[in-house]
Each structure stands twice: as C-alpha cells, then as structure tokens.
Amino acid sequence: MPFGPAGAGPVRRAVITGIGVVAPSGIGVDAHWKCLLAGQNRIGRITLFDPSRYPVTLAGEVADFDALQHVDNRRVVQTDRWTHLGFAATRLALADAGLPELADDPYGYAVTLASASGGNLFGQRELQRLWRGPGRTVGAYQSIAWFYAASVGQLSIRHQFKGPCGVLAAETAGGLDSLAHAVRLVRRGTPVVLAGGTECPLSPYALTCQLRSGLLSTCPDPERAYRPFDAAAGGYVPAEGGAIFVVEELEHALARGVDTVYAEVAGWGASHDARHTGSSGAVDSVQYARAMRLALDRASVDPASVDVVVPDALGVPRYDRSEADALRTVFGSRPPPVSTQKALTGRAHQGGAALDVATALLAMRHGVLPPTAGPDRPAAGCDLDFVRDSGPRRVATALVCARGFDGFNSAVLLRRVPG
CATH class of the missing domain: 3.40.47.10 (Thiolase/Chalcone synthase)
Incomplete structure (x- = not known):
C-alpha cells in the first residue's frame, strides 16, 4: 500500500x-x-x-x-x-x-x-x-x-x-x-x-x-x-x-471477497481554459494537456506506459485538432493508441464521459480494445494511432479524457490491479 x-x-x-x-x-x-x-x-x-x-x-x-x-x-x-x-x-x-x-x-x-x-x-x-x-x-x-x-x-x-x-x-x-x-x-x-x-x-x-x-x-x-x-x-x-x-x-x-476488481482510479487531473465554447474562436490545448499530465503525475505513470487513450472526441474540427495537439504535447509525436465510440452512441455530456470509463474498464478486463468508430479520413493534424481492429492487446493502463463546455478539462488514469 x-x-x-x-x-x-x-x-x-x-x-x-x-x-x-x-x-x-x-x-x-x-x-x-x-x-x-x-x-x-x-x-x-x-x-x-x-x-x-x-x-x-x-x-x-x-x-x-x-x-x-x-x-x-x-x-x-x-x-x-x-x-x-x-x-x-x-x-x-x-x-x-x-x-x-x-x-x-x-x-x-x-x-x-x-x-x-x-x-x-x-x-x-x-x-x-x-x-x-x-x-x-x-x-x-x-x-x-x-x-x-x-x-x-x-x-x-x-x-x-x-x-x-x-x-x-x-x-x-x-x-x-x-x-x-x-x-x-x-x-x-x-x-x-x-x-x-x-x-x-x-x-x-x-x-x-x-x-x-x-x-x-x-x-x-x-x-x-x-x-x-x-x-x-x-x-x-x-x-x-x-x-x-x-x-x-x-x-x-x-x-468482503469481491469477485471482480476492474481497475484502480490511480490518477486524475482537472484544469480550466477560461474560454467560452462556441461556434467560432480559437481553442487552446494548453490547459487540457495540463489536466492529462496531472493525472499521469498523480498516478506516477510514465506517458510511455499508457496503453490506450479514450478522448473527448467532440466532432468539431478545431476542437478535435486541439485535442490531438494536447495529446502530442503530453505523449510526443507518437501518442498511444486512441479509441472512441461516440460516433456509435452520440455525446451524452457527463454520461458520455462515464460511458468512456466503462469502455476502458471492459477493455482492461477482456484484454481487447474495441475498434474506434472512424475516422475514415483523419482531418489535418488529427492523424493519431486510431485502433482499427479488436484483436487481443495488453491493456494495463488507460487514460480517459473529457472536456466540458466553457473551459472544463479533466483526465483520469485507470490502472489494472494485479491479482
């Protein structure tokens, strides 16, 4: 302990x-x-x-x-x-x-x-x-x-x-x-x-x-x-x-003899952009990257050890680009595999972020990453390592990220518990 x-x-x-x-x-x-x-x-x-x-x-x-x-x-x-x-x-x-x-x-x-x-x-x-x-x-x-x-x-x-x-x-x-x-x-x-x-x-x-x-x-x-x-x-x-x-x-x-321990909530980070979310205007990735780093630091996890990132995936071009920029800021030019399924379900606000956590936990349990729902043709600056198949993979750590409207940024690091 x-x-x-x-x-x-x-x-x-x-x-x-x-x-x-x-x-x-x-x-x-x-x-x-x-x-x-x-x-x-x-x-x-x-x-x-x-x-x-x-x-x-x-x-x-x-x-x-x-x-x-x-x-x-x-x-x-x-x-x-x-x-x-x-x-x-x-x-x-x-x-x-x-x-x-x-x-x-x-x-x-x-x-x-x-x-x-x-x-x-x-x-x-x-x-x-x-x-x-x-x-x-x-x-x-x-x-x-x-x-x-x-x-x-x-x-x-x-x-x-x-x-x-x-x-x-x-x-x-x-x-x-x-x-x-x-x-x-x-x-x-x-x-x-x-x-x-x-x-x-x-x-x-x-x-x-x-x-x-x-x-x-x-x-x-x-x-x-x-x-x-x-x-x-x-x-x-x-x-x-x-x-x-x-x-x-x-x-x-x-x-109490629990049957399944899915993962430990090992680290978390939150920050704020102090910017309005709207249909126009610049999007800053600095504070979003800071939230990711805080989660990794609190978990004492090296960025190279992260097995998958589940992103916010807003589907708005300039926000998608800034999210990709934040990932490269934290992980370098080759971020970990990225998987998102929001294109299949829609964006359920805070419920959607919780659903992303459920997906990451199930990926860790089954040792399988579900294929990302798109993109068919990544936008400029969004050429990340998207998971394309659902073959067996080592999933011991997962970083789940989310952005809330008007500047909220959060990230949670999940880590499998040996046993």
Whole structure:
C-alpha cells in the first residue's frame, strides 16, 4: 500500500468493483460491450418528441427502456427520465459489485455523481402545463425533478446511502471529476461511493439550448452525422444515458471477497481554459494537456506506459485538432493508441464521459480494445494511432479524457490491479 506524506500513514486505494451501463449501446455491460465490438451504430431519429421542426433530428437514445423494471411507480412519477436511467444504472452497478441495494452501513456509503442539464423532459412538461393549462399550475415535484442534484438525492434516499453526498457540474468533464471526488471520499474514510452519471438532454427545450452553441451536427444520415477527428466532421450528435460505478476502498473490497476488481482510479487531473465554447474562436490545448499530465503525475505513470487513450472526441474540427495537439504535447509525436465510440452512441455530456470509463474498464478486463468508430479520413493534424481492429492487446493502463463546455478539462488514469 502506498504511503502519503511523512506521518500521514498509508493511502487508501480506490478501485472500481461495479459497473452499471444504461446507454444507446445497450442496458448492462454485456450489451454495451457487444455493441462496441460489432461497431453497431445506435444513432437514430429522436423518438422522445417530434423533432421535425428542428434542424437536428438525430440522437442516441436508450432503446426499450422501461423505468418500472428498475424502480417503483411512486419514484417514477416524481422524477425525470435522466434520474430513471440513474436508478437503473445504479442497480446494475450494485449487483455487479455484489453489494446490497439497501446499505448495510448507511454512513459508509456515499453518492457523488455528475450532472449537466437536469430533468429536461419533466421540466418541459410541467412548464407547458403552466403556460397552457387552464389551472396554470405545476406539479408538486417540479422543483426537485428538474433540479440538477435530483439524481444524487433520489439515489441516496432509495438505497439509504447517508455518507457525504454531492454533485459535480462541469458538463462532460464532470463524468470524470465525479470519479476523482470519489477517490477523495475513499481516502477520507468512506469505503463505498457511487460515481459517474447519466443524462437525458432530449426535449425541445434542451435541444434548442444545444442548437444555440452551433456545435450540433445537422447531417441527416445516422452513419455520417458524428465523425470525430474526420475530415468530414461537422459537430456532435446529442445522446442520453451513461454509466454508474461502485468505487470502493481496496481493502474493504478484498475483505468482503469481491469477485471482480476492474481497475484502480490511480490518477486524475482537472484544469480550466477560461474560454467560452462556441461556434467560432480559437481553442487552446494548453490547459487540457495540463489536466492529462496531472493525472499521469498523480498516478506516477510514465506517458510511455499508457496503453490506450479514450478522448473527448467532440466532432468539431478545431476542437478535435486541439485535442490531438494536447495529446502530442503530453505523449510526443507518437501518442498511444486512441479509441472512441461516440460516433456509435452520440455525446451524452457527463454520461458520455462515464460511458468512456466503462469502455476502458471492459477493455482492461477482456484484454481487447474495441475498434474506434472512424475516422475514415483523419482531418489535418488529427492523424493519431486510431485502433482499427479488436484483436487481443495488453491493456494495463488507460487514460480517459473529457472536456466540458466553457473551459472544463479533466483526465483520469485507470490502472489494472494485479491479482
């Protein structure tokens, strides 16, 4: 066990022992993994509302999702689809880790998830009821279902996790920041923490907000709409879903005889550009590279030892180029293999970053890197070592990177635990 500063004693190690995936790629880790290995595109026409009046009609949705299979009706009517997805992913993660749904030691369990846009579908429905209904009222649960911390609160209540709970709001970067904060909580004495996040930015209001950025793809072809690092890249496709993780103190996990330790959250880094994310303007890669270096330094991992990088992959040309520049700044002229599957699922904000972590963990477990979804023709300056096949590979370390709108940068270093 590594030791902290002189006199501080041994440092508690935080490992991931459970994964719950609810995403366009499937419900559960097996469905997600099979989808990625097969390269199945799950982007399609939006069905959660009629998108025909909008320039963007495509998204990544969680097909055949029935919230009542994962949570009781009372909680379903009180919460938004974003939280329903969180309920489902949490149940899957707890089952995967072999932990009870109700905490046996409530103050030893915590929830620290990421959030971006909150309960969009619920909020839109209630506001339309206020504007159009004869009673001009909203339901009693509007204030809590739309609230950005709703999923954290509801999961804490549902599972009786009464340790230090919180929410991180850094758009896509928050999906990685939540893991970093989970490590801090483990080191401070909380043995089990839920981390990650889910998202559902698919309502007329939410889509309109995203359209204003000028970063969404308007391509009507699901196979061509989202092309990160490609010469034909024209923006991202929105998506819902994400992943929830059980982050656990290593000795606690071993003491209870856990079946699988996926990896240790060995290092993390965060920085900020102090720049607005928009349809024009320069993009600086300096702070993004700094976040990557911080993650490597905290893990005491040499850049040459990283086996794969899972990038943010926004699909906007100047952001893709700056991400490639950041990787070359950190790793030199030949960065490690790069793999991204967002072109198959869409970009689910903080849920998408969490999903990238799930993919990296499964690659480490199976010793296989899923092929990257494109690019067919890398754009100028984006000629990275993209994984082209899914053959066996050594995957002992993985660096997952994410950028949040308006300047947030995060990176997490995952390391396989020998055993």
